[in-house]
Amino acid sequence: HSTRVPLIVAGPGIPQGESYALSYLYDLTPTILRLAGAADLPRMDGLDLAPIWGGEPTELRESLFTAFHDTQRSVRDSRWKLIRYPRIHHTQLFDLKRDPYELNNLAGDPDQRHRLRNMMILLEEWQRKMGDPHPLTAADRSSMEFDYDSIERRPDQWQPAWIREKYFSDTDTSRSRPEQVADGVQAYRELFDSRMRPGVACYRIPSLATAPNGDLVAAIDERVPSCEDLGSNRDINIVVRRSTDNGESWTGIETLVDFPDGQSASDPSIVVDRTTEQIFLFFNFMDLDAEPGTYYLHVVRSSDNGLTWSAPEDITSQISKADWTTDFKFITSGRGIQTSTGMLLHTVVNLDKGLHLFGSTDHGRTWFLFDTPLRPANESKIVELSDGSWLVNSRVSEGGTRYVHVSGDGGQTWESRPDPELPDPGCNASIVRYSEVDADGQSGLLFSNAADPSERRNLTVRLSYDGGVTWAAGRSVYTGPSAYSSMTVMKNGEIGLLFEKDRYTQNVFVRLTLEWLTKGSAPPD
Secondary structure (H helix, E strand, C coil): CCCCCCCCCCCCCCCCCCCCCCCCHHHHHHHHHHHCCCCCCCCCCCCCCHHHHCCCCCCCCCCEEEEECCCEEEEECCCEEEEEEHHHCEEEEEECCCCCCCCCCCCCCHHHHHHHHHHHHHHHHHHHHHCCCCCCCCCCCCCCCCCHHHCCCCCCCCCCHHHHHHHCCCCCCCCCCCCCECCCCEEEEEEEEHHHCCCCCEEEEEEEEECCCCCEEEEEEEECCCCCCHHHCCCEEEEEEEECCCCCCCCCCEEEECCCCCEEEEEEEEEEECCCCEEEEEEEEEECCCCCCCCEEEEEEECCCCCCCCCCEECHHHHCCHHHCCCCEEECCEECEECCCCCEEEEEEECCCEEEEEEECCCCCCCEECCCCECCCCCEEEEECCCCCEEEEECCCCCCEEEEEEECCCCCCCEEEEEEEEECCCCCCEEEEECCCCCCCCCEEEEEEECCCCCCEEEEEEEECCCCCCCCCCEEEEEEEEEEEEEEECCCCCEEEEEEECCCCEEEEEEECHHHHCCCCCCCC
């Protein structure tokens, strides 16, 4: 209901006082324009409120019309208020002069039949005026009984940690875990969900990294009109959230890249330069009107741990070939690395001509392509092993398992093999190096993916103590539907994991410990 909701206006030249004039929020637009000195106001729905405090009329309009989805319609005048609930075939009528808090429903009072009829006529007139097509009586009647315990209470993205702790400690869905989430998984947070921003179809393709100062940066596609990929989606933006406390709380969703309609940005990935303390965020770009089907490769940079970002830079000519112009090419989403020598490394896919590495030896001022294709390989991640060699772990389209490529000569030659210990349905995954696995200083790799040979489900994290030659059985984080994932080692030594959940409807951050991950799978002697 809208029970005596005040609209408060304060500023120079506005006297103290009050009015019971019927107003809408959009009345503020012409009011502010007039206060700012605009002489000729364009035609708009709102009305200027200034005459109220100027001592002219006490009423701006005779009645108000309000609506909520297809569940409620309401109309009121200076004394009476009618509320109609089409789904449950229920009507309320209130005498606001005698019952300002709307406690006594008069819709069933025989003495108010004519009043009820007149207010219904007024409501129908407003519907015609506003072009509202919804019937005031639904074809299928719903029950008036409602189980309030079944309501899912959800704090919105802007609420700080203390609000969530105080008011949502028992019901905050960003803290509660579904049954399919494993015991021992910490800090369950829903970071990106289409319900967080009206009009967004879905959020997809997560990327997670630890900034030079230890903050967490999470980036993702915001797919507006549909959940389709870059080649057929006219409005995809790149958005981010940040955490300064190891994933306990997060900033609101911030838009990082947003081109005009018809131009889309997709597939974020992050590389952190530990030397210069810069963060590079890569994405793929397409202008679906001017050059449909042509992929461009862009990067933005941050020098303040993800607080602010540069304008996009087109590096397509640096990390692809001239004859790739119309090829299906893209930078792999997720993250790249910086090697022990300081080189920045990442992967770019050409579905016709193979996976290639690209890198920079001048801290991202310029980039270059490695002219050695890797096959078979689709979306892939690279990691440096403890002996300085490079390992690329790849998604492939057939076989139900991952493919591994290893180079000991800086990417000039590669040895490739399938890895039957890593079942995979053909989905993007994540691999990172965790250098301090145990007290003996053994180097380890962490790997996360949807660990199923045919379905995108069972998000699992595994550990390897021998450079990816063998893998421990791993721990299942979420047994339900899951897809892309991105991992990072946090400043407190724990593992941050961001993954797509429940058929792309949610993107969840969780925190894992090595103790939990290695339970029952101790390092080899």
